[in-house]
Amino acid sequence: MRSRIAIVPAQRRHINTIANRLRIIDREECEAMGRTGKHALRMGLAVSSQCWTATVDGWPEAMFGVVVEDLIGGLGTPWFLGTDEVYRHGRELLRLGPTFVARLCDSSPRLSNLVSSHNGRAIRLLQRWGFTVGDDEMCVRGVAFRRFEKGYS
Template sequence: MVETVQPTSAHVDELADNLRAADRVELRCSGHTDHRKAIADSLACSTHMATVLIDGRVAAILGLAPLSLVCGVAAPWLLGTDLVTRHRRALMRLAPSYIGAMLRAYPHLVNMVHADNEFAVRWLRRAGFTFHPAQPHPATGAPFHRFEMQA
């Protein structure tokens, strides 16, 4: 059973302990060495957030971090466990309502994804995000694609 709930510190701990290998690499390539802190910090600056549970276990935590309230720009983010890849269809069914809510709150969504995170790149493309060519990350030089969507 798939359900979404408000994130808790226990969810953060469970996600950090079971983070997908590709998400660990992406965090490291964006300059984050403490995964638990990166997740908690992302939640702390997000206006919309949810934990996705599958059969009571954390599959992912997602959020929306405002970048410009004046311009209506925010960064959607999602970090997951291996349950994300095993249950990708169930998660894709949740995507339209969450993306719609995000676009209603902030009409321009933009973020970066590690170019080697093939699953995330495919998922974001299927969800309708537009991609830009990979560029070096300012903190590490690792290749990241900028992705975005506008209402």
């Protein structure tokens, strides 16, 4: 069976399609960081060293990438924002994920960011992709977050 998910270079024209149907939990994470989903996607596309869109049957359903925070230290901030539709293809995400996590590590061998403590699907996906998700919570604008990392010694 042919995969319904394709990963393509992210483009500005993908932003509205994804932002208008962003998962509620992803919206909450963006708002806690002081951004709308649309603004977070625009900013992610503009400042990421690498950025892709996951399409389902040709329709943009998620955007993800990595922002290089410290080039010398090799630290990057990975991010992933998507619709409910992309998460309906969990097996395909699990299969495709390691390839793209490795590509994120090309520019930043150490990856770290925050995920909402209530974003169970994302936490499970991150763990399956080899990230360590911490137990300690920190509150940002009323939303509990946990740090996730990969590549730390």
